[in-house]
Amino acid sequence: MQVSVESGEGLERRVTVELPAEQIEVEVTKRLKQIGRTAKLDGFRPGKVPMNLLRRNYGGQVLQEVYGQMIESSYQEAIQQEKLQPAGMPKIEPKESTEEGLFSYVATLEVMPDIKLTELTGEIKQPVAEITAQDVEDMIEKLRKQRATWNNVDRAAAEGDQVKISFKGLVDGEAFEGGSAENVDLVLGSNRMIEGFESGLVGMVKEEKRSIDLQFPEDYRVEELAGKPVTFEVEVNEVAEEVLPQVDDDFAKDFGAGEGVDKLKEDIQENMRRELSQRVKARIKSQAMDLIFEQNKIDIPKALIEEEIEALRKQTREQMGQGAGSFELPREMFEDQARRRVTLGLLIGEIIKQNEIQVDNDRVRQTIEEYAASYEQPEEVVKFYYGNQQQLASVQNVVLEDQVVDWVMEQVEVVDDETTFAALTEQG
Template identity: 75%
Template sequence: MQVSVESGEGLERRLTVELPAEKIDAEVTKRLQQIGRTAKLDGFRPGKVPMKLLRRNYGGQVLQEVYGQMIESSYQEAIQQEKLQPAGMPKIEPGESSEDDGLFRYVATVEVMPEITLNPLSGEVKRPVAEIADQDVDEMLLKLRKQRVTWSSVERDAAEGDQVKISFKGTIDGEAFEGGSAENVDLVLGSGRMIEGFESALIGKSKGDKSSIDLKFPENYRVEELADKPVTFEVEINDISEEVLPEIDDEFAKEFGAEEGVDKLMSDVRENMTRELAQRIEARIKNQAMDLLTEQNPIDVPSAMVDQEIEALQNQTRQQMAQGAGSFELPREMFEDQAKKRVTLGLLIGEIIKQNDIQVDNDRVKKRIEEFAASYEKPEEVVNYYYSDEKQLATVQNVVMEDQVVDWVLEQVTITEEQTTFAELTEQG
C-alpha cells in the first residue's frame, strides 16, 4: 500500500491511497469461490457453476463489498502510517486508476486535529471581593415574598406594578386578527407581557375606563404576519388590584422549608447566598482565565468538531425552550461563535493537561460533590449517588480538571482584587 498526503486549506489533508489491483481481484475471486459452493444457477449443481458465470452474476456486488472493506481497513492503516489524527469522518472519492500500472486508487479528504504549541501567558485577572450585606438578605427576602404575593382590589387609578383585569380587542386595518382579543385577563402593568406602549397607556386609568390605543408591532415580533404592522387595541379595565406581600413570620418560613421558623429561614437564606456568592466569584475568575487562554493561544479548529458542538447547542436550546418538544429550526449562526470557543477551549485544556500531566484531584472532587449535596435535605444520599454512578462522577471530575487548569493559568498571570457587591455580581450573571 502506498500513501501520499497533500495539505489542503487549514486542517484539511488529502490522502491518496494506492492498492494493488491484483490484491482486490484475488479477494473478489476468493469470495466468488465461496459463493459458488452454494450458488444455484439453472443447469448447474451447487459447487459446479463456472467462475465466468459467477463473475457475471455476482461480480459487481462482490467487487463493491471488497472495495468498501479494503478502503475502510487501508484508510485506518494509512492514517496510522502517516501519524495523522482525524477530527472527523473522511470523504472518500475514487482516484485515477488504470490497468496499466495495476493499481487501485482512492482519495480520502479529512480534517486533522491541530498541532498545539502553548504560548506563555500574561495579563491580569480580577478577583471579585464581596460579602453578603444585610441589605442583600433583605432584598432576597423581598423576592421570596413576591413569590407568595396575593392581590387585593382597590378603588383608585391604575399604577405601575398593579394588576389589572382587562378585556381587549385588537384590529389591523379595521380587521380582527388571531390572538388579538381576550376577555377578563390579568395583566401586571410594567411586566412587559404586551407590546411596547400597551401597558403604559393603562397607567392612570380607572376601573370601567375604555381606551383606544394605537401602537405598532415590533419589526422582530414573534408572529411574522404581524411584525412591523400598525394595530389598534380597544381596552376596557374591569378591575384594579394592588399586590399584598405576606409578612415574614413562622408560617411564611415553613413555606420555604424552614420548619423551625423565621430565624432558621434567615440563616438558610444567608447560607445559600454565601454559597451562590462563592460560585459566582469562582465563575468570574474562571471566565477571565479561559478568555486569556484562548486570546493568547489562537488555533485552527476542525469544522467537523464545531458542527458537532453547534448541533449540541441547538438541541440543548430546543429542550430549554420547549422541554424537548418539537423540532423547530434554529439558525447555525446563533451558535457558531460559542461553539468555536468551546471547541477551542476543549482542545487547549486537553493539551495543558497532557503537557503538564495534570491528574484529577480526588479531594477536590469529593469537596465539590459535598458542596453540591449540601443544598439537599439528605446530603449523604446525594454524595452516595454520585459515587455509585460512573457517568455522574466523571462529570464532576471533568469540572475539577477544568478548575485545576484554571489554577495553572492563574499561576502565570497577575491577580488583582476588585471590590464589588453581591447585587452587582448577580446582575452581571
C-alpha cells in the same frame, strides 16, 4: 501498499493509497470459491459451478465488498504509517493509477491541528463581596412577593397594582391580530406591554374606559406593526392591591424552616453564600476562558465544528420540547458558539497535556458534596454520583476545567474587584 500525503487548504490532507491489484484478485477469487461451495445455479450441483459463471453472477458484488474492506483496513494502516490524526470521517474516491496492476484511491480528510500554546498575558478581576444583613432582608422581601396575594380595592389604580383589563388595539382604525384580549391581569410597572401602555392605565378606576394613543417601537417583533401608531381602547374590570404575608413562623415553615424565622434567615444566608461562591467562580472562569480563547489562534477542523453545531441544534430542540422538530434550526445560529466550544476544548486539552494536570480527587469529592448540599438527603446524592461512572466523569471534567482556571490565574495578574451580592446576581 504505497502511501503519499498532499496538504490541501488549512487542515485538509489528501492521502493517496495504492494497493496491488493482484492482492484484490486473490481475495476475490478466495471469496468466489467460498460462495461456490453452496451456490445453486441451474444445471450445476453445489460445489461444481465453474469459476467463470461464479464471476459473472457474483463477481461484481464480491469485488465491491473486497474494495470496501481493503479500503477500510488500508486507510487505517496508512494514517498510522503517516502519523496523521483525523478530525472526522474521510471522503474516499477511487483514482486511476499511473501504473498497471495497482488499485488506487484518495482519502480526503481533515487532521487535528498542531497546537502551540502562547504565553498568557492580561489580568483577571476576582469579585470580592460579602453577604450583608440587608442582602438577607432583600431576599426575604423577594420571598414575600412570591407568596403575595391580591385584594380588590375601590380606588384608582396606582403603580404596583394589578388591574384586570379588556382591550382592543387599532392600527389605521382597524383591529389587528393579537391586539385584543378579555379579562387580562396586568401588574402596572411590570413592563409587559409596549412603552406607555401601563402608565396610561394609572389613575383609572373599575369600569372606566379610556383610549390610549401610543406607537409601536421600531424594533417590534411583528414587522408589519413596527414603528406604527396604535390606539388601544381599554376598560378596567378590577383594581387590586398587593398584600404581602407577614414574616412569621408560618411563613418560615412554608420555606422549610420549621424552627422559625431565625432559622429561615440562617438558611437564606447559607444559600446566598453558596450562590455567591458559584457566581464568583463562574465570573473568574469566564475571564480565564476568554484569555485562553483570544490569545491562542488555531485552525479548527470544519468537521468538528459541524459536529458541535448538530449537537447544539439537538440540545436546543430538546429544550424547546415537542413541536421543535417540525422546523430546521439554521446552522448560522450556532456557528460562533460551536467554534468557541471546539476551540476551547482543544486548547484546554492541550493545556492539561502539556502541564500534566491530573484530576484532583479531593476537589471532585468537594464538588459533589456542594452539589448535594441543597438536597434533603445529601449523602444519597453523593452515593449516586460515585455509583454512576458517567455522572462521576462529568464532575471530573468540571474539576479539570477548574484546575485549568487555577493554572491561568498563575500565569496572569489577579486583581480584587470589590462588588456586592446584588450586583453579581443582577449581572448574571
